[in-house]
Structure formats: C-alpha cells, structure tokens
Amino acid sequence: xxxxxxxxxxxxxxxxxxxxxxxxxxxxxxxxxxxxxxxxxxxxxxxxxxxxxxxxxxxxxxxxxxxxxxxxxxxxxxxxxxxxxxxxxxxxxxxxxxxxxxxxxxxxxxxxxxxxxxxxxxxxxxxxxxxxxxxxxxxxxxxxxxxx
Numbered sequence: 001x002x003x004x005x006x007x008x009x010x011x012x013x014x015x016x017x018x019x020x021x022x023x024x025x026x027x028x029x030x031x032x033x034x035x036x037x038x039x040x041x042x043x044x045x046x047x048x049x050x051x052x053x054x055x056x057x058x059x060x061x062x063x064x065x066x067x068x069x070x071x072x073x074x075x076x077x078x079x080x081x082x083x084x085x086x087x088x089x090x091x092x093x094x095x096x097x098x099x100x101x102x103x104x105x106x107x108x109x110x111x112x113x114x115x116x117x118x119x120x121x122x123x124x125x126x127x128x129x130x131x132x133x134x135x136x137x138x139x140x141x142x143x144x145x146x147x148x
Contacts, residue, residue, distance in 0.1 A: 001031050002031065002101050002102070003032070004071075004103050005037070006038060007035070007105075008039075008059050012134065013134065016135070016138055019138050019141075020035075021143060023144075026145040031122045032091070033144075041108070043053075055108070056110050056111060059112075060083075062081045063105060063113075065121065068100055071099045071102060072098070072102050072122075073105065073119055073120045073121050074091065074104050074105070075104065075107070076105065077125060078125050078128060079125065081125065082125050082127070082128075083125070085146065104140065109133060
C-alpha cells in the first residue's frame with residue numbers, strides 16, 4: 001500500500017521538519033509513503049471573498065494535478081466528519097484491501113477548493129478548532145504512524 005500526503009505549503013521550522021522526517025521514516029516501515037508539498041499561492045492582505053476563491057482555486061488545481069492515479073482521496077477539512085484515532089487504522093486497512101493507494105489532502109490557509117472537495121471520497125476533521133497548517137501536518141503523520 002502507498003500513502004501520498006498532499007500538503008499545501010512548506011514546513012519552515014527545523015523542529016517541525018525533523019518531526020516530519022521521523023514520522024515519515026516510522027510510517028515507511030509498514031507502507032510506502034510519499035510527501036508532495038504543493039506550492040501555496042500568496043494571498044493579498046485584506047483579500048475579499050473573490051480573491052480568496054481565486055487563491056483556493058489555484059491551489060486546488062495544483063492539488064488535482066498531483067492526483068494522477070486512482071485511489072482513495074481523503075480531504076482534511078474543518079467541516080468534515082469528526083474522527084478518532086481508530087478511524088485511521090480502519091481506513092488504512094480498507095485502502096490496503098481495496099485500492100492500495102491513499103491520498104491525504106491538507107489544503108492551504110484559506111481551505112480547499114470545491115473541485116478538490118468534489119473529488120474526495122471523504123472529508124474528515126480532527127476538531128472544529130483551527131490548527132496551524134504546519135503543526136496539523138505533524139498531527140496527521142503522528143496518527144498515521146500510530147495506526148495499526
């Protein structure tokens with residue numbers, strides 16, 4: 001089975017990069033795992049709704065261009081279904097049996113485009129709280145590494 005993490009933006013802090021590498025190494029002991037850092041689009045300060053939609057759509061097109069093979073697509077979205085740690089073990093097992101390829105998508109700071117949401121098989125949320133995207137990536141990788 002292969003897990004592809006598609007994340008808009010790059011990690012900037014060295015301690016987060018070190019945590020990411022450690023978790024990717026742990027996951028790779030059980031599954032092939034690949035990280036795709038999608039270039040984020042700069043947002044103008046004080047941007048209106050139209051500008052925010054434009055940014056989401058550009059980032060969405062970049063995400064969609066990375067999803068080239070058929071697989072299960074799970075989008076991490078604050079308005080998605082709330083899940084617990086057991087969810088990830090179940091989804092990994094199901095994907096291993098059915099598809100063999102799991103895409104996990106973390107959008108940019110403005111969220112995820114409608115096109116990406118429509119493509120997704122599921123939308124899941126860790127919480128209704130908003131986490132920094134860089135920290136959330138580590139939280140997601142930790143859940144995947146712990147899934148058995």
